[in-house]
Amino acid sequence: MRIAVSWSTGKDSALVLHELISDRQEVVCLLTTLTESYDRVTMHGVRRELLLQQAESLGVELMEVWIPPNASNEVYDRRMSDALMRLRRDYGVEAIAFGDIWLEDVRRYREERMRGTGVELIFPLWGRKPLDVVERVVRLGYKAKICVVDGSLADPAALLGRELNEELLRSWFEGIDPAGERGEFHTFVYDGPTFRFPVRFEVGRVVVREGRFHYVDLLPIPRDLNSRPEGF
Numbered sequence: 001m002r003i004a005v006s007w008s009t010g011k012d013s014a015l016v017l018h019e020l021i022s023d024r025q026e027v028v029c030l031l032t033t034l035t036e037s038y039d040r041v042t043m044h045g046v047r048r049e050l051l052l053q054q055a056e057s058l059g060v061e062l063m064e065v066w067i068p069p070n071a072s073n074e075v076y077d078r079r080m081s082d083a084l085m086r087l088r089r090d091y092g093v094e095a096i097a098f099g100d101i102w103l104e105d106v107r108r109y110r111e112e113r114m115r116g117t118g119v120e121l122i123f124p125l126w127g128r129k130p131l132d133v134v135e136r137v138v139r140l141g142y143k144a145k146i147c148v149v150d151g152s153l154a155d156p157a158a159l160l161g162r163e164l165n166e167e168l169l170r171s172w173f174e175g176i177d178p179a180g181e182r183g184e185f186h187t188f189v190y191d192g193p194t195f196r197f198p199v200r201f202e203v204g205r206v207v208v209r210e211g212r213f214h215y216v217d218l219l220p221i222p223r224d225l226n227s228r229p230e231g232f
Contacts, residue, residue, distance in 0.1 A: 001025065003122065004063070004093045007032045009046045009054060010187040011137045011144050011164060012099030012125060012179065017058070018140060018194055019124045020097060028091045029061040031083065036068050044186045045148055045213075049220040050199055057195045063087065077113060084117060095120035101130055101181050130179035131169075138165055142192030145203075146185050149214045154184040156214035161203060188218060197223070 003020060007013045007030035020027050032051060033042040041051055048064075055062040065083045067076055087093040096114075100107050100123055107123065114121055125133055137144065144164040149156040154176050162168055164187055169178075176184050191198035204217035 001094045001120075002028045002092045003095045003097055004029050004031045004087050004091065005060075006096060006098045007054075007062075008099070008186070009041050009044050009051055009189065010099075011142065011189055012101070012133065014142055014144070014189040014192060014194070015133060015137050015140075016097050016099045016124050017060075018142075018192075021194060027060060027097075028093060029063050029087070030055055030058070031063050031065065031087065031096065033065045033067055033080075036066050038069065042067065043148070044188065045215040046188050046218060047220060050188065050190075050201060050218060053199045053220065053223070054189070054195075057197050057199055059196060061091075063091075080113070084114075084119060088119065093119065095122050097122040097124060099125055101125050101128060101133060101179055103181055130177050130181055131172075134164065134178045135169060138169065140193055142189055143198070144187040144189040145216075145218070147188045147216055147218060148186040150183050150185070150212055151208075151214055152212045153182060156206075159185055160206065160214050161216045 003025055005013060005017050005020065005027055017027060034040060034048060035042045039048050040046060063083060063086065065079050067079050096119060098110060098121065110121055146159050146162050146164065149160045158173065172178055180186060190201065200221040200223065201218045202221060204219045207215045207217060209215065
């Protein structure tokens, strides 16, 4: 089965890709939504340059879906419908894998939108305990930084810019989903077992949008093309 992975640049997407590759599934592309005019990954706020470096390091082709800021559901659905047609035409995609863990309404929304398309939906992480998901990401050796915190759900001062590691897991705060499944936080994964080289960046300034979403700007560091690993 030819599979596309819904790719947000974060930990859940990275674990989905890892599980599929470990199971010898054929992953043919990553599917990412970006916001027009911002030139950044939607919700995560990650610069497009870092997304492109991720895809290059992973060795998987990338399909970008562009949506306007504050896109209505109608516009979003139309753009995703067009993307689905391209996935089937250009990549022969038979299934799309998502990193959802337990939110029933999100899964139901995806299934309703995909019904009748002939494309199967896969949820490799579904039903797992959120803490188990995060612990597996860390123990597999993935490196991730918390790049967004919703200040209405979690304390940005305690989480924003922190590394997703054992130390953070030991100091987790009561009332916050460890995987950020409710949108408490989002991450950017920059290295790990499926990466051929680490994605390099510097930590920039913090920006607050809509009075609640706290973003730390991750600034790409150009790679030295003369230092490519063997096999490139």
